[in-house]
Amino acid sequence: MSSSNAVPTLIFFVMLIIGILLGYISFGMSPSFISVSLFSFILALVISSSIKIANPWEKALVLHLGKFRRLKGPGMFFIVPIIETIPYWIDTRVIATSFKAEKTLTKDSVPVSVDAVLFWKVLDPVKASLEVSDYHSAINWASQTALRDVIGKTLLSEMLEGRDKISNVLQNIIDERTEPWGVRVNSVEVKDVLIPPGLEDAMSMQAQAERERQARVILGDSERQVAEKFGEAAKTYANDPVALHLRAMNMLYEGLKKNSTFVIVPSSAIDSMQLGAKEGITGFSNGINNKNPKVQAQ
Numbered sequence: 546m547s548s549s550n551a552v553p554t555l556i557f558f559v560m561l562i563i564g565i566l567l568g569y570i571s572f573g574m575s576p577s578f579i580s581v582s583l584f585s586f587i588l589a590l591v592i593s594s595s596i597k598i599a600n601p602w603e604k605a606l607v608l609h610l611g612k613f614r615r616l617k618g619p620g621m622f623f624i625v626p627i628i629e630t631i632p633y634w635i636d637t638r639v640i641a642t643s644f645k646a647e648k649t650l651t652k653d654s655v656p657v658s659v660d661a662v663l664f665w666k667v668l669d670p671v672k673a674s675l676e677v678s679d680y681h682s683a684i685n686w687a688s689q690t691a692l693r694d695v696i697g698k699t700l701l702s703e704m705l706e707g708r709d710k711i712s713n714v715l716q717n718i719i720d721e722r723t724e725p726w727g728v729r730v731n732s733v734e735v736k737d738v739l740i741p742p743g744l745e746d747a748m749s750m751q752a753q754a755e756r757e758r759q760a761r762v763i764l765g766d767s768e769r770q771v772a773e774k775f776g777e778a779a780k781t782y783a784n785d786p787v788a789l790h791l792r793a794m795n796m797l798y799e800g801l802k803k804n805s806t807f808v809i810v811p812s813s814a815i816d817s818m819q820l821g822a823k824e825g826i827t828g829f830s831n832g833i834n835n836k837n838p839k840v841q842a843q
Contacts, residue, residue, distance in 0.1 A: 550598040552621075557593035561585055594626040604635040604670040616670060635670035639731060642681075644688040649696045651704060658739040659696060659704075661712075663688050663719065669727025677726045684723055688733075691718040701740070708735045 564585020572578045599605050599618025607614045608630050624631065645660045665684060667673045673680045695714055696704070704711060712733045720730035782788055 552598055553593040553596045556596060557589045560589035560592060564589065591626050595623045597622055597624060597631065599634070602636060602638045604637055605631045606633045606635065606670060606674045607631055613671070613675065633670075633674040635667055635673055637667050637670065639664055639666045642685055642688065644685055644692065646689060646692045646696060649693050651696055651701045652698055653700050655701045656741060657696065657701065657704065659692060660736040660739075661688070661692060661715065662734045662736060664731040664733070665719075665723070666729055666731060667727060668729050672725070672727030680723075680726050680728060683726065684719075684728060687722045688715075688719050691715055691722065694718070704738055708738070711735055 565582050568578045568581030568585065572581065597605060597617070598621050601619045603618050605617045605622070607617055607624055609625075610628060614629065642663045642665065643660070644663060645658065647658045648656045649659070650656055663684070667680070677683045692715060695711055695718070699711065712735050715733040715735075716730050719733065723730060782792065
C-alpha cells in the first residue's frame with residue numbers, strides 16, 4: 546500500500562521554477578543558466594523526494610540501508626533519499642475481508658458452502674511488515690483454512706442453528722493464528738450456509754411433517770381436555786336435574802333463534818323439559834316469537 550500526496554509535487558515545481566528564474570535573472574541565456582537550471586532540478590527532486598505525508602490512518606515503515614529504522618506517521622515527516630526507503634504504508638483502520646469455503650463436508654458428511662466476513666485491524670505495523678510478506682493474503686488463507694476445520698468438526702444441525710457459536714470459534718482460531726503478525730481479529734460473521742437442493746427439500750418436508758405432528762398432538766390434547774370438562778359437566782347435571790333442564794332449554798332456544806324454525810327433539814326431552822303440557826308449549830313459543838319474529842308457532 547502506498548500513500549500519495551500533492552504537496553511534494555507542488556514543492557518540486559515551485560523550487561524548480563524559482564531556480565530557473567534566479568538563474569535567468571543572474572546569468573541570462575548563458576551556459577551558466579543551464580547549469581543553474583540543472584542544479585535547481587536536482588535540488589527540487591531531492592527535497593520533494595524527502596518529504597512524505599501520511600494520512601491519519603497510515604503508518605510508514607522506514608528502512609535505513611535495508612534495516613528497520615523507525616515508524617513514522619501520521620502527518621509530515623522527512624527521509625533521506627536513496628539511503629532511506631518506505632516499502633510499506635500500513636493501514637491501521639478496521640478492514641473487512643470476505644472469505645468462504647465451498648463444498649466442505651461437515652461432521653455428518655454433508656457438503657456445504659459457507660460465506661463469512663472477517664473484521665480485523667493491524668495493531669503492530671512493524672510485525673505486519675516484517676513478520677509476513679503479505680499479511681492481507683496470509684489473513685485470507687488463514688481464515689479459509691480455519692473455516693474448513695470448523696465445518697469438518699461441526700454437525701449440519703449445529704451449523705444451521707448456532708451461527709453465533711461458530712463465529713466465536715472462528716474468531717478465536719483466526720486471532721490466535723494472526724497474533725504473531727501484529728493483527729487482531731475483532732469479529733467474524735457467518736453470512737450464509739448453503740446446502741444441496743435435494744437435502745434442502747428433504748429438510749423442508751421433515752419440518753412440515755414435524756409441524757403436522759405437533760398440530761395433531763395439540764388437537765388430541767384439546768379433545769382430551771374437552772372430554773374431561775364434559776365429564777365434569779355430566780356429573781354436575783346428574784346431581785342437579787333443574788340445571789340440566791335449563792341447559793337443554795337454552796340449547797333449544799339458541800338453535801331455533803339462529804338456524805331454523807323447526808327443531809326435532811326426542812319425546813323424552815319434551816317430557817323432561819315439561820314442554821308437552823299446553824302451558825309449556827305456549828310459553829316457549831311466545832318467548833321465541835318475541836325474540837325472533839320470523840319464527841312462527843306451529
